[in-house]
Amino acid sequence: MNWAVFAILSWFAIGLDVGLAPAISPESSDIRPSFFVPLLVFVAMRAPHRTALWAGLVGGLMLDLIHPLARTGASPVIITGPNAVGMMLAAQLVVALRSMVMHRNPLTTAVLAFITVVVAGVAAIAMLTIRTLFGDGIVFSPTHELLTLLGSALYTGVVALVFAIPLSWFAPVFSFGGHHANPGRFAWSHADRA
Amino acid sequence: MRAASTHNIPRSFLARHALAITVGVLLITAMLPASLLGWASWLGSLVDTAVTPIAHPVRITSGVFTPDPRGADPEQIRVLQNELERERLARLQAEQRAIRMSHQIAQLTQGAAVNPDVPVVQVPAPVVGDSGGLLLLRAGAAQGLTHDAVATVDGVQLLGPAQRIDHRTTRVRPITDRGTPTIQAAIMLDASASAGLACILAPTGNGTLRGDVMSDDDATPDIAEGTPVRLLDDTWPEHAQMLLIGTVERVEPHADSPLRRVVTVRPTVPLSSVRDAVFRVPSRPTPEAASP
Numbered sequence: 001m002n003w004a005v006f007a008i009l010s011w012f013a014i015g016l017d018v019g020l021a022p023a024i025s026p027e028s029s030d031i032r033p034s035f036f037v038p039l040l041v042f043v044a045m046r047a048p049h050r051t052a053l054w055a056g057l058v059g060g061l062m063l064d065l066i067h068p069l070a071r072t073g074a075s076p077v078i079i080t081g082p083n084a085v086g087m088m089l090a091a092q093l094v095v096a097l098r099s100m101v102m103h104r105n106p107l108t109t110a111v112l113a114f115i116t117v118v119v120a121g122v123a124a125i126a127m128l129t130i131r132t133l134f135g136d137g138i139v140f141s142p143t144h145e146l147l148t149l150l151g152s153a154l155y156t157g158v159v160a161l162v163f164a165i166p167l168s169w170f171a172p173v174f175s176f177g178g179h180h181a182n183p184g185r186f187a188w189s190h191a192d193r194a
Numbered sequence: 195m196r197a198a199s200t201h202n203i204p205r206s207f208l209a210r211h212a213l214a215i216t217v218g219v220l221l222i223t224a225m226l227p228a229s230l231l232g233w234a235s236w237l238g239s240l241v242d243t244a245v246t247p248i249a250h251p252v253r254i255t256s257g258v259f260t261p262d263p264r265g266a267d268p269e270q271i272r273v274l275q276n277e278l279e280r281e282r283l284a285r286l287q288a289e290q291r292a293i294r295m296s297h298q299i300a301q302l303t304q305g306a307a308v309n310p311d312v313p314v315v316q317v318p319a320p321v322v323g324d325s326g327g328l329l330l331l332r333a334g335a336a337q338g339l340t341h342d343a344v345a346t347v348d349g350v351q352l353l354g355p356a357q358r359i360d361h362r363t364t365r366v367r368p369i370t371d372r373g374t375p376t377i378q379a380a381i382m383l384d385a386s387a388s389a390g391l392a393c394i395l396a397p398t399g400n401g402t403l404r405g406d407v408m409s410d411d412d413a414t415p416d417i418a419e420g421t422p423v424r425l426l427d428d429t430w431p432e433h434a435q436m437l438l439i440g441t442v443e444r445v446e447p448h449a450d451s452p453l454r455r456v457v458t459v460r461p462t463v464p465l466s467s468v469r470d471a472v473f474r475v476p477s478r479p480t481p482e483a484a485s486p
Contacts, residue, residue, distance in 0.1 A: 015248020070373030081224025
């Protein structure tokens with residue numbers, strides 16, 4: 001995979017996560033769509049296994065770094081790990097499922113994006129919940145986070161539906177090459193069937 | 195040949211296990227105490243700076259398609275309203291200062307220390323984005339922000355304290371965010387700073403603050419909807435006192451003691467979606483200024 005292309009698109013997607021997602025989220029709620037997740041799903045559906053996991057890990061780490069967690073009576077803290085490990089697990093799930101899905105159907109990207117947000121979010125919430133047992137003063141409510149997560153996952157699914165086709169235009173520059181994943185039994189194009 | 199093969203062993207080991215090692219390291223850092231994660235803040239500030247060229251233009255562009263949170267008032271009316279509110283703030287702060295000075299005079303006679311008045315510098319800062327409930331603003335230590343900087347909307351509506359100041363960016367936690375600790379405030383029953391009714395407000399999570407009215411008794415006049423509520427909290431910097439928190443949206447009897455009242459206060463603009471902010475910074479750092 002061409003990591004430079006992934007880096008540029010990730011930079012753009014995370015920029016949208018910071019700048020655009022709050023502007024299009026429902027007022028007075030923490031529900032936010034993710035623009036990085038559709039990119040990760042796109043990569044995980046096509047890249048070699050380990051490359052997909054690294055993409056999830058690196059992208060998740062970037063998300064950790066832009067999401068400081070508020071603490072009571074202290075400055076916010078950046079915790080590296082929860083999103084990184086969560087996104088890697090989600091990428092692993094997409095890799096496991098990719099041989100069973102229709103690659104060129106935008107709905108596939110949307111459904112996988114929904115699943116990715118849920119899996120990555122649950123993993124991150126679990127890690128942060130364990131962490132709060134040590135009494136770190138982090139303002140964190142697992143129930144609230146889980147409810148928000150479901151809303152964000154649905155919203156991300158919608159965003160992925162919109163971005164699925166534009167993302168497919170970038171497939172040639174990613175140079176997935178000989179490691180291209182098995183297109184699966186539901187592949188549509190003649191090339192794939194051949 | 196043997197040397198070459200022994201040289202290749204660690205390299206192949208790393209190549210095969212790099213992912214597992216990285217995951218192990220991240221699992222450890224995820225459980226490290228906050229005091230050991232200072233380096234992550236430095237990395238975070240680099241990422242914040244890197245995404246700003248994307249996030250800020252996108253935020254501006256999205257503003258064209260979404261309604262202005264400050265309402266649909268014509269620009270000129272809004273400018274006049276802000277001017278009026280600034281004058282009101284200046285007068286209330288002067289009155290509050292006079293009240294405090296009278297207390298200080300009393301303290302002086304007992305030998306207590308005196309806090310000098312602090313001149314304020316205003317630093318405009320566009321809101322670049324929002325992540326983790328904290329607003330990311332494009333102004334930082336390079337623009338002269340210090341730890342006791344307080345962000346406002348138009349210089350009058352309290353937005354929140356500066357939480358993390360990097361070189362070019364600053365994170366601000368809006369006062370309506372769940373993580374904000376309780377705020378002591380004064381419900382301004384009339385135009386005088388001494389006529390404020392004390393209350394303690396906590397964020398509700400839906401863009402408002404709610405809390406008990408203190409010293410509430412039969413002699414206390416009614417609190418009308420729309421009454422302004424201002425900051426009056428010693429844990430905040432002196433220059434932030436009397437900034438507008440919002441207006442009373444609802445007054446209800448307390449669930450446990452019906453004779454007491456609970457007020458719901460809504461800021462004049464939705465704080466999580468503001469586009470521009472103004473930092474108020476003391477022009478010289480004061481050692482006694484406590485960050486909230």
